[in-house]
Amino acid sequence: xxxxxxxxxxxxxxxxxxxxxxxxxxxxxxxxxxxxxxxxxxxxxxxxxxxxxxxxxxxxxxxxxxxxxxxxxxxxxxxxxxxxxxxxxxxxxxxxxxxxxxxxxxxxxxxxxxxxxxxxxxxxxxxxxxxxxxxxxxxxxxxxxxxxxxxxxxxxxxxxxxxxxxxxxxxxxxxxxxxxxxxxxxxxxxxxxxxx
Numbered sequence: 001x002x003x004x005x006x007x008x009x010x011x012x013x014x015x016x017x018x019x020x021x022x023x024x025x026x027x028x029x030x031x032x033x034x035x036x037x038x039x040x041x042x043x044x045x046x047x048x049x050x051x052x053x054x055x056x057x058x059x060x061x062x063x064x065x066x067x068x069x070x071x072x073x074x075x076x077x078x079x080x081x082x083x084x085x086x087x088x089x090x091x092x093x094x095x096x097x098x099x100x101x102x103x104x105x106x107x108x109x110x111x112x113x114x115x116x117x118x119x120x121x122x123x124x125x126x127x128x129x130x131x132x133x134x135x136x137x138x139x140x141x142x143x144x145x146x147x148x149x150x151x152x153x154x155x156x157x158x159x160x161x162x163x164x165x166x167x168x169x170x171x172x173x174x175x176x177x178x179x180x181x182x183x184x185x186x187x188x189x190x191x192x193x194x195x196x
Contacts, residue, residue, distance in 0.1 A: 051078035051087075058088070060113065062120075064145055070095045072113060072120070086113045091122055093143070095174060103175070104130040106143070118145035134176050135159045143174065150174055153182070163189035 058077035062070040074088035091111035095103040109124030120143045128136040128150075138156040143149075151171045158165040158176060169182030 051080055052083060053079040055079070058086075060086070062093075062118075062145060064118075064148070067098055068096055068100065069145060074111070084115045086115075087111075088113065091120075093120065093122075102131065104128060106141070108141070119143065120145075128176070130176060132175075133161050136176060148174060150176070155184075163187055 055077045056075070058074050060072040061068060062072055071094045072088075073092040073094075074086075075090035076088065078087045079085070080087065088111045089109070091106070091108045093106040095105070097103050106122060106126065106128045108122035108126040111120055111122045113120045122141045122143070124139060126136075126138045126141045128134075128141070130136075136156065136158045138152055138154050140154040141150060141152045144151070149171060150173070151169075153169040155168050156166065156170055158170075158179065165179065165181060165185070165187055167181040167183060167185040170180060171182070172179040
């Protein structure tokens with residue numbers, strides 16, 4: 001290639017430059033394949049000063065088809081999203097049977113109740129004590145009223161009168177009878193050795 005000496009370029013070079021330029025412009029104008037729009041996550045605030053309302057000693061009754069499932073208490077509650085999301089401190093949820101008999105108690109440091117989904121997420125030193133003697137501990141637990149189910153992906157320990165379950169992640173009914181551990185599952189059971 002010869003260095004440019006200020007003279008006009010030859011016609012051949014002009015054609016190559018024009019074709020290359022047209023290729024770049026036509027490529028830029030081609031429609032691209034339609035892409036799935038990115039899901040935008042809406043930031044939900046939990047700052048107390050952005051709450052719609054704030055309450056102390058809050059009581060909320062959980063119902064399912066008109067039947068009282070439980071009584072949700074919290075020391076402090078902040079309401080967001082037109083009152084459909086409640087951020088709570090010092091959570092206490094008492095479960096009741098269909099006959100209105102106390103069936104167990106859940107406590108945690110904090111929690112979020114979503115009334116649209118009818119779902120409570122308890123966080124921080126979560127403890128569930130059932131009336132039949134079962135005791136469940138974890139750092140996070142979700143109670144889904146619609147499915148009538150507990151679930152979590154956190155480490156847990158479930159103590160029963162004669163055995164102890166532990167693992168990471170689980171699904172269960174609120175009575176902790178139909179319990180399914182997801183991974184790292186261990187069971188320690190007391191065994192009586194017969195003596196002669």
